[in-house]
Amino acid sequence: MAGRKLALKAIDWVAFGEIIPRNQKTVANSLRSWNETLTSRLAAVPEKPPAIDWAYYKANVAKAGLVDDFEKKFNALKIPVPEDKYTALVDAEEKEDVKSCAEFLAVSKTRIGEYEKQLEKLRNIIPFDQMTIDDLNEAFPETRLDKTKYPYWPHQPIENF
Amino acid sequence: MLSRVVLSAAATAAASLKNAAVLGPGVLQATRIFHTGQPSLAPVPPLPEYGGKVRFGLIPEEFFQFLYPKTGVTGPYMLGTGLILYFLSKEIYVITAETITTISTIGLLIYGIKKYGASVGKFADKLNEEKIAKLEEVKQASIKNIQDAIDFEKAQQALVEKRHYLFDVQRNNIAMALEVTYRERLHRVYKEVKNRLDYHISVQNMMRRKEQEHMINWVEKNVMKSISTQQEKETIAKCIEELKLLAKKAQAQPVM
Numbered sequence: 283m284a285g286r287k288l289a290l291k292a293i294d295w296v297a298f299g300e301i302i303p304r305n306q307k308t309v310a311n312s313l314r315s316w317n318e319t320l321t322s323r324l325a326a327v328p329e330k331p332p333a334i335d336w337a338y339y340k341a342n343v344a345k346a347g348l349v350d351d352f353e354k355k356f357n358a359l360k361i362p363v364p365e366d367k368y369t370a371l372v373d374a375e376e377k378e379d380v381k382s383c384a385e386f387l388a389v390s391k392t393r394i395g396e397y398e399k400q401l402e403k404l405r406n407i408i409p410f411d412q413m414t415i416d417d418l419n420e421a422f423p424e425t426r427l428d429k430t431k432y433p434y435w436p437h438q439p440i441e442n443f
Numbered sequence: 444m445l446s447r448v449v450l451s452a453a454a455t456a457a458a459s460l461k462n463a464a465v466l467g468p469g470v471l472q473a474t475r476i477f478h479t480g481q482p483s484l485a486p487v488p489p490l491p492e493y494g495g496k497v498r499f500g501l502i503p504e505e506f507f508q509f510l511y512p513k514t515g516v517t518g519p520y521m522l523g524t525g526l527i528l529y530f531l532s533k534e535i536y537v538i539t540a541e542t543i544t545t546i547s548t549i550g551l552l553i554y555g556i557k558k559y560g561a562s563v564g565k566f567a568d569k570l571n572e573e574k575i576a577k578l579e580e581v582k583q584a585s586i587k588n589i590q591d592a593i594d595f596e597k598a599q600q601a602l603v604e605k606r607h608y609l610f611d612v613q614r615n616n617i618a619m620a621l622e623v624t625y626r627e628r629l630h631r632v633y634k635e636v637k638n639r640l641d642y643h644i645s646v647q648n649m650m651r652r653k654e655q656e657h658m659i660n661w662v663e664k665n666v667m668k669s670i671s672t673q674q675e676k677e678t679i680a681k682c683i684e685e686l687k688l689l690a691k692k693a694q695a696q697p698v699m
Contacts, residue, residue, distance in 0.1 A: 320619040331633035
């Protein structure tokens with residue numbers, strides 16, 4: 283019966299909605315509705331039940347000792363706090379998630395590096411009206427015409443022309 | 444124009460950059476560097492927008508400038524007129540039927556070029572510009588795509604910061620569920636104990652009531668039994684007497 287302060291973290295529901303991928307929206311919604319149900323239930327139940335008026339019962343119950351017996355047993359009763367098996371699981375999941383996020387971040391950074399390199403290359407090509415065909419082929423290798431595979435003009439399958 | 448062709452042919456025949464610069468098209472035009480082997484001179488400097496100035500479409504301006512110090516402005520014209528008259532008079536150039544056809548053809552060509560040259564040039568330039576614009580578009584689209592990819596990656600990275608909300612919600616749910624269970628248990632205990640005590644009290648009350656009623660009934664019954672038949676008759680007679688007395692008294696006093 284000791285009063286424990288419930289330590290609840292404030293949740294930013296907007297951010298929560300942002301991080302959920304599309305195919306898990308239902309699970310996220312059920313999580314949120316659970317949260318709301320539980321909050322309302324928590325608000326409905328007061329923290330302590332009202333105290334039992336032992337004096338009244340002692341005066342009125344004829345059986346001797348019954349009330350005293352009840353009172354003694356009631357005060358001695360310790361209600362077990364339900365044990366918390368699940369926070370550990372959640373914490374483990376969060377640790378794994380932090381790890382995978384770190385990996386993702388690293389991969390993402392390398393990707394960004396590659397993108398930036400490509401961007402630099404694209405930005406640094408000479409203006410098109412000063413290019414020759416050779417320069418164009420260097421800057422955009424896909425424009426190169428394969429003169430060995432198609433030795434005759436137009437050096438590409440006629441459909442592409 | 445033809446002189447230029449001759450001169451450039453001479454330059455390539457000489458095959459040396461320095462001499463070409465001296466022999467080549469003169470000071471009015473920027474020196475062009477010819478590719479000799481390695482393509483290490485890319486990007487090629489752009490072609491000049493307009494060719495060197497010529498007079499009569501044939502004779503480069505440099506020739507007039509060359510003769511200017513000695514013969515002034517009219518020098519080259521006199522030279523040209525003199526040469527033509529010389530060729531004609533000495534029949535070095537013979538006038539035949541070919542002359543007429545040459546004059547007509549060249550006249551027609553000059554007329555055509557003067558009239559439509561500009562527009563044809565513009566059309567060709569437009570074609571070229573379209574090609575370049577398409578290429579430019581492709582390049583801009585590629586740049587935009589890469590930028591979008593980079594921004595997307597950055598957004599994903601930002602989202603990573605918010606992942607902890609998911610687990611916070613789960614932990615909150617767990618904590619709340621535990622707390623609710625605990626409180627409900629407390630309330631249940633209270634209710635049960637109170638129920639039992641109230642039960643005792645109501646049982647007691649009920650027993651008392653039953654005992655009272657039973658005693659009253661028993662006392663009544665015994666009293667009834669103890670009244671014997673003789674006593675009952677006497678009692679009834681006495682009651683009737685008293686009632687008659689009361690009736691007389693009542694009649695005496697008028698009803699108000």
